[in-house]
Amino acid sequence: MKMMNVHSKQPDSTFTGISLKRRSRKHLRSHPIQTAFIYIGLTLCALLFLIPFYIIVRNALMTQLEVTSFDWHWWAKEPQWDNLNTLFNDLMAPMGTGLLNSAIIATLTTAGQLMFASMAGYALARIPSRWSQPIFFLVLLTMMVPGAVTFVPKYLIVSGLGWVSTLQGIIVPELFSGFACFLFRQFYLNFPQELEDAGRVDGLGYFGVYWRLLLPNSVPILVALGVISFISSWNSFLWPLVIGQDPSSWTVQVVLSTFITAQTINIPELFMGVAVAIVPLVILFFFLQRYIVAGVARSGIKG
Amino acid sequence: MSVSTPKTVQETRSDARPTVLSFWHRAPRLRRSVAFWTLVGPLVLGLLVFVYIPILWGLVLSVSQAQATIFPTAFVGLDNYRAMLLDPEFQRSLVTFFIFALFIVPLTFVLALGLALLVNSAHFLRGFFRSVFFLPTAVSYVAASIIWRLSLFNGLPFGLVNMVIGLFGAAPISWLSRPNPPWYWLVLVTVRLWLQLGFYMIIFLAGLQEIPQALYEAAQVDGVSSGWKRFRFITFPLLRNTSIACLTLLLIASFQAFDEFYNIMLGTGIITARPPLWYLYVVGFTNQDFGRGDAGSFILTAIILLFTLLQGRLFGFGRSLE
Numbered sequence: 001m002k003m004m005n006v007h008s009k010q011p012d013s014t015f016t017g018i019s020l021k022r023r024s025r026k027h028l029r030s031h032p033i034q035t036a037f038i039y040i041g042l043t044l045c046a047l048l049f050l051i052p053f054y055i056i057v058r059n060a061l062m063t064q065l066e067v068t069s070f071d072w073h074w075w076a077k078e079p080q081w082d083n084l085n086t087l088f089n090d091l092m093a094p095m096g097t098g099l100l101n102s103a104i105i106a107t108l109t110t111a112g113q114l115m116f117a118s119m120a121g122y123a124l125a126r127i128p129s130r131w132s133q134p135i136f137f138l139v140l141l142t143m144m145v146p147g148a149v150t151f152v153p154k155y156l157i158v159s160g161l162g163w164v165s166t167l168q169g170i171i172v173p174e175l176f177s178g179f180a181c182f183l184f185r186q187f188y189l190n191f192p193q194e195l196e197d198a199g200r201v202d203g204l205g206y207f208g209v210y211w212r213l214l215l216p217n218s219v220p221i222l223v224a225l226g227v228i229s230f231i232s233s234w235n236s237f238l239w240p241l242v243i244g245q246d247p248s249s250w251t252v253q254v255v256l257s258t259f260i261t262a263q264t265i266n267i268p269e270l271f272m273g274v275a276v277a278i279v280p281l282v283i284l285f286f287f288l289q290r291y292i293v294a295g296v297a298r299s300g301i302k303g
Numbered sequence: 304m305s306v307s308t309p310k311t312v313q314e315t316r317s318d319a320r321p322t323v324l325s326f327w328h329r330a331p332r333l334r335r336s337v338a339f340w341t342l343v344g345p346l347v348l349g350l351l352v353f354v355y356i357p358i359l360w361g362l363v364l365s366v367s368q369a370q371a372t373i374f375p376t377a378f379v380g381l382d383n384y385r386a387m388l389l390d391p392e393f394q395r396s397l398v399t400f401f402i403f404a405l406f407i408v409p410l411t412f413v414l415a416l417g418l419a420l421l422v423n424s425a426h427f428l429r430g431f432f433r434s435v436f437f438l439p440t441a442v443s444y445v446a447a448s449i450i451w452r453l454s455l456f457n458g459l460p461f462g463l464v465n466m467v468i469g470l471f472g473a474a475p476i477s478w479l480s481r482p483n484p485p486w487y488w489l490v491l492v493t494v495r496l497w498l499q500l501g502f503y504m505i506i507f508l509a510g511l512q513e514i515p516q517a518l519y520e521a522a523q524v525d526g527v528s529s530g531w532k533r534f535r536f537i538t539f540p541l542l543r544n545t546s547i548a549c550l551t552l553l554l555i556a557s558f559q560a561f562d563e564f565y566n567i568m569l570g571t572g573i574i575t576a577r578p579p580l581w582y583l584y585v586v587g588f589t590n591q592d593f594g595r596g597d598a599g600s601f602i603l604t605a606i607i608l609l610f611t612l613l614q615g616r617l618f619g620f621g622r623s624l625e
Binding site: 038039041042045046049050051052053055056059067068069070072116117119120122123124127128129131132135138139142144145146147148149150151152153154155156157159160172173175176178181205206207210231234235236237238242253256257259260261265267270271274277278281282284285289292293296297 | 334335336338339341342343345346347349350352353354355356357358360361364373418421422424425427428432433434435436437438439440441442443444445446447448449450451452453454455459460461463466497502505506508509555558559561562565566569570580583584587588593596597599600603604607608
């Protein structure tokens with residue numbers, strides 16, 4: 001309900017956003033002390049927020065002796081890039097398999113979610129049928145179910161299908177997102193009818209309109225939802241932990257988690273693992289940040 | 304809730320265009336149903352199999368005995384629910400959630416709003432600061448737990464926080480090994496703060512952008528110059544919908560906390576800090592008791608729905624709908 005609110009107000013907000021920027025800049029110049037305080041505050045907060053990232057790199061490049069030394073060292077005397085080899089040759093923690101599994105799971109989950117949700121969203125928004133309302137209600141109802149809490153019942157069906165400890169057991173139940181379908185439906189409701197008509201005249205059927213007209217014109221929402229879904233799939237822990245009971249189906253997060261409770265912890269190796277698990281997302285994040293921010297701000301209010 | 308769309312639903316569109324002579328246009332009704340069901344079918348089937356059937360199956364198991372099997376072995380009525388609600392461990396997990404929510408919900412709310420106000424009043428380097436605060440959103444709870452548990456708050460003199468408090472002459476604190484004093488709460492709350500502040504800051508920033516600048520100018524004309532007054536009488540009231548959305552999301556998210564608790568507290572010997580989901584994990588997967596596990600799932604779902612409704616009542620959901 002709130003989501004729609006945020007969504008519908010968007011056109012005005014971009015407008016006021018621009019005007020706000022220009023005016024308060026003038027306003028700010030008259031308060032140099034206030035501005036100074038704002039920037040001091042921002043810088044301090046930014047430093048605090050960056051500390052954990054610094055810690056990852058620092059620890060990942062040190063030797064175990066340096067990390068556990070009682071005097072604090074800010075940086076490794078000699079960066080130990082060899083920790084990377086130690087990490088991937090560790091037989092107890094299958095990091096390579098974990099990375100591969102996570103990449104497969106996150107990619108397929110994202111692609112599937114976008115495909116099924118946009119198809120259904122288009123049909124519910126654009127193709128008249130007396131089943132539209134009941135099906136839309138069915139979709140909305142699933143948004144009321146808190147995803148994390150229902151992992152026990154969800155496990156039952158995966159187990160019944162014989163998919164425990166398989167990648168499809170982790171992927172397939174996550175492919176169907178009522179929330180994404182809801183967003184796509186809202187998006188396609190506002191799609192100009194003239195464009196669709198033009199496509200029809202050119203001989204496109206319903207599938208043609210969807211594939212050739214609507215999808216190419218929904219790149220922003222596809223990217224925004226896609227990145228958010230990729231990140232949450234890559235980072236999810238409880239569901240892969242429950243389904244991935246065999247090391248061959250562990251994801252990166254499960255592999256990292258097994259390190260913590262190991263008998264002896266090789267701290268630099270573990271932090272190298274953390275770095276390796278984070279790097280793909282940070283790269284993705286930097287390139288697509290604009291879309292993610294728009295997604296969270298406009299419609300990404302997801303429980 | 305549902306948005307009716309008379310404008311876009313064009314019942315007679317294809318009949319009105321006799322110049323287009325494809326097979327589908329000559330049989331519009333069939334064409335429409337086929338297209339509709341082909342497009343909607345996969346999602347509907349998926350939701351039925353992976354949302355609705357599990358819930359029904361879970362309901363059946365929750366009134367049955369199902370130990371180490373996913374099929375019911377005997378009907379036990381509401382025994383699973385009763386056993387669950389009377390279990391001191393379960394009650395303790397609810398207390399854990401309550402304490403956690405008491406800290407994390409107001410703290411995130413205030414700090415995220417503060418960050419959003421700071422970022423919003425900056426113009427030079429604004430994008431940079433926004434990115435820095437938002438970046439932790441890309442980090443997993445598992446990775447952050449490792450940083451917090453093994454480096455920042457590891458309880459040894461070489462942990463960063465102990466190093467810093469050592470500069471002020473304080474003795475190192477073992478954050479995670481003793482239940483008293485409960486220092487572990489500081490670890491659990493700060494890790495989640497770092498991870499989620501950026502997300503809520505973005506939502507608040509979007510809310511701030513929607514406030515018309517003219518209101519502030521009118522206030523200026525009326526002689527309201529103090530920043531606090533402008534915040535108290537313009538900004539905050541106009542962020543009402545955003546605030547309600549954030550509070551609801553925060554409460555639901557804190558109720559479903561698992562990752563950081565599991566990865567920070569596992570093996571520390573402190574068993575008082577287990578949230579409901581961890582308890583459910585132990586019942587369902589360590590003890591393989593699916594009957595009680597499912598009962599627990601439904602009890603927790605009911606609690607979440609109750610919270611959402613109560614909060615809606617409290618803040619007046621109707622008004623936010625407009």
